[in-house]
Amino acid sequence: MNSFASLVQQFETYFLSQKTFPQQPETLYDPCNYLLKLGGKRVRPVLCLMGNELFGDIIEDAWHAASGIELFHNFTLIHDDIMDKAPLRRGHTTVHEKYGLTAGILCGDVMAIYAYRQMSHVKNALEDVLEIFNKTAIEVCEGQQWDMDFETRADVSIDEYIHMITLKTSVLLAAALKIGAVLGGATDGNTEKIYEFGKNLGIAFQLQDDYLDSFGTDKTGKQNGGDIKSNKKTYLLLKALENATNEQRNAINTLLETDSENKVTEMLELFKTTGADAACRELVNLYSNRAFDCLDQIAVLSKRKQPLHDLASYLLQRDK
Template identity: 45%
Template sequence: MMTNDFKALAGLINNRLSQMSYGNQPIELYEPIRYIMSLGGKRLRPLLVLMSYQLFKDNPEEVLDQALAVEVFHNFTLMHDDIMDDAPLRRGQQTVHEKWNSNTAILSGDVMLVKAYDLLMDSPGNLKDIIRAFNACAAGVCEGQQFDMNFEHLPQVTEADYLNMIRLKTAVLLGFSLELGAMLAGAKPSESKALYDFGVDVGIGFQLKDDLLDVYGDQKKFGKQVGGDILSNKKTFLLLKALELANPTQLQVLSHWLSQTSFDANQKVKEVTAIYDQIGIKELTLAKMNEYFAKGFERLGAIDAAPERKEVLRTFTQYLIDREK
């Protein structure tokens, strides 16, 4: 039956994950998969699959495996991203390549991608269309990651370039999660597309909010170092907008800090944030973020589903928007 209890749906997902078999031998191949899948996370993407499905049908437990395909794929991308970023920690624990080694992490990640396809194989609805949509999403995520790596070495990145990158790297998977739920429920293609667009819009909004919290968030609530993007010269919306709008004096200060390889971390964060405050970057980011959230909710409102069913998805999305970590 349909449920509007987010925790109940998350319980279904976590219970099924605890029963998931990825393979047994060689243990060095499969243990890293069990490890990364046990590290938790919000399980946002499979939740969106189930909520989208519930817009049109009851019994979300019937498409649990398909919802988990998205979660397995997401964690596969995290495992490979961590190698590329040389990241030591994931969700507060050692990354797979640190706990084992990079070759093992690559190979285990490859098996996870295969497992994601396996979980989609018994999908209700048109399997060919589902796989085609999944392939488009997966390619988009890879394109976004490559653009993000390219940006590290480019002297200039436009706002449009950045928004396209986060659309691909982050938002298309949220869009596909919602699209998949609708496709599994046999919704009309126009409804599936509208849900995909809704997911992409709010996904871009979520990333913009993450950029904002990195500078202006409460460190205790945010869950990681405030100012980390400033310290690493990450080309976020905030930095790109500041470089675009800075006057000559402000641009000189920004350029100085971007060029330094040895610096006082607190001073750098303080001075760059002061430039952001002078330009009004916080307000500009909030406006852009809310523009995408508004576009998303407008798309959700146009979907032909019972209002009480749409309200479940709307309430959950608003809850995510209001989170401060």
């Protein structure tokens, strides 16, 4: 069984050696190559490989599917950054900031098409793989739209927020694992368990990411406090509003209407005094435990599940 780190190296070598894009026109493909060469954790494609290896040796189809998943993920990043007006991605200038808005839009478009080209190279269970991939691609777009809609709504519930991050973030992790498992010949029961493992892992990961955006450091490669500055309806904000006294709620709403230099600092203090920060950490643990329970229920030898267990622990910064 390969470790996550080993598979990342193998995937990186395979993926970058593919020379996915032609050289011309440079104005279209240079931005694509720029983003892909920035790297990233490669979590989603490697989850596909790990889902495959959980049930047998990794087959060629899994490499094509993993590449398609990585291209699709990067397409969403390009367009998400445009919609969020984000200046940084992975600690570097975002595609639209570096190459312009038009280049960012078209670069994302073509990357999505190349993702489907990679998927079309799968020879086994192609119909099942495409069904999972298509359903997931639609859900990711729906999740992004919900996220954008929430920016203009003052009545977003925590349940709606969890539904949004499930679609926007976690279903792609879950689908990557499920596609790998399907290609590995897993039973329906096992494919559903590995999907639920990935879905709960993704929710926990996104909640943790929201937390780190506010309480982390610039080591994350993201703009510190970016969610607060852009008034994003994160779990922290929604929970703070839910728990707040009238005075605290007024303070939060006042901050949402300003761009003051102290906005981030003051909002962080309100997250703490309302208990939203502690509640977020508790919810991360809840979904983490659900994920590990699903992994435990997959009917394969425990030693085959160890790499996935280790990866989940790493992503969620758990000791076990």
